[in-house]
Amino acid sequence: MSDNQILIHNAAYIITMDYERRIIKNGSILIENDRIAALGKMLDFSQLNVDKVINAQDMVITPGFVNGHCHISYAHATRGIFPDDLGNDYLVNVFRLQDSMSPKEELLTSLLAITELLSYGTTTIMDPGSTKHVDLCMDAYEESGIRLITGIQVTDRENPYRMAVYSHDDAIRTTESFITEYNGSLEGRVYAWAMPFSPEYVGGTLLRELKLLSDQLNVGSTLHVNNAGKFNSNVSTEPPVVALERHGFCGANVALAHCVGLSDQEIASLSSTGTAVITCPTNVVKNGGGYGKNFPLSELLDASVRVGLGTDAGNNSNLLETNRSMYLAAVLIKDATGDAAQIPAEKALELATIDGAKALGLDSEIGSLEVGKKADIVMYDTLRPEWQSLFNPVNSLVYNADGRSVKTVMVDGRVVIEDYVPKFVDTEKLIRQVQDIGADMMNRNKMSFPQKWPIV
Ligand SMILES: [Zn+2]
Secondary structure, eight states, X not given: OOOOEEEEEEEEEEEOOOTTOOEXXXXXXXXXXXXXXXXEESOOOTTOOOSEEEEOTTEEEEEOEEESOOOOSSGGGGTTOSOGGGGGGHHHHHHHHHHTOOHHHHHXXXXXXXXXXXXXXXXXXXXXXXXXXXXXXHHHHHHHOOEEEEEEEEBSSOOTTOOOBOOHHHHHHHHHHHHHHHTTTTTTTEEEEEEEOOTTTSOHHHHHHXXXXXXXXXXXXEEEEOSSSSOOTTTOSSOHHHHHHHTTOOSTTXXXXXXXXXXXXXXXXXXXXXXXXXXXXXXXXXXXXXXXHHOOHHHHHHTTOOEEEOOOOTTTTOOOOHHHHHHHHHHHHHHHHTOTTSSOHHHHHHHHTHHHHHHTTOTTTSSSOOTTSBOOEEEEEOOSGGGOSOSOHXXXXXXXXXXXXXXXXXXXXXXXXXTTEESSSOHHHHHHHHHHHHHHHHHHTTXXXXXXXXXX
């Protein structure tokens, strides 16, 4: 089979995120099939007979962003319905709405979330176990070309969220068969992990067994920990990460989401066990969680804990753009500490790319633009007011640009967004379908939230 070659030519800057953190001015990238075959400074590719040339003049190119925690399957259908004063009660409503979705509704809603994520430069996501009909939603993953970690959410304790309560054996069996069926599918773009929901609703014995199972199957596991910033002292008298270490649910293949309010003891535990953390600043700030004072980002980095970014769901944080989490991580710690040197732009961009890939154990394949790595590539159009003037592309990307300028996106060497247009879907038709799905879901659940201002 002859190689399918794409040449990205004449880029203003290629921010490689490679080991030396080289930024190549006037650069080119050659892609063969799903991988980067060459990149450099205006390499002479004139002898090549490539299948496609992308003129990247005035573009800044980065690796695809990595979002380590975002629920894609339900939120877009009812996004923005919860009033600010609902507080944490929104969660019961989320689960009630989600419970009433048909498989087809879940597929279309997932596809819209993926369309947003890819359109704004996120090429790898972790959907933390909340998709109920992965068998059908595989169509959305296949059509869109997204790179995705998925799983099946399990609990073994009664919960107020209508989550299925499994027996210990069923939880293990279900997780094992899910991983066996899906891990490595869609040419390796789908990764399947163990996904217990949270320490409040999953007992220590099951956590231990699921971690052992993920070790045996050579995959990862993830868990929601402390998204509210306070651990539930009715359930445990220990800080959650300390309890997780005692249960054996820590290690190099574990990524704990949220982890607000970590103590020094927990940071030490994360560091010594090599456990990763996915932080979702968009979620924390929307819920009044005090990100800058309650999430010890600098302390985690100082302790060499792997940290990646997430956004949580489109109807709690409401923002799915990894770019927004990157910006918030960069500015909120500065604000809280009064020290503008904290989390510099370079570190914020690392969190969104190579650090995020490391947190998910995928850095040998993605997270940087290097020969041999997967061609997951984002091209930002800088001929836009928010990018100007352009002298320091890292500062401009982190502090003044956002997903609006993402012009072309490639995953696994396949162009999925071209000149701002998703190539895998009729976006307008999909938007109208998901709007109707949301209206139907609220009707059938007799759910409405009065708006503060009259709609006339
Ligand atoms: Zn979550």
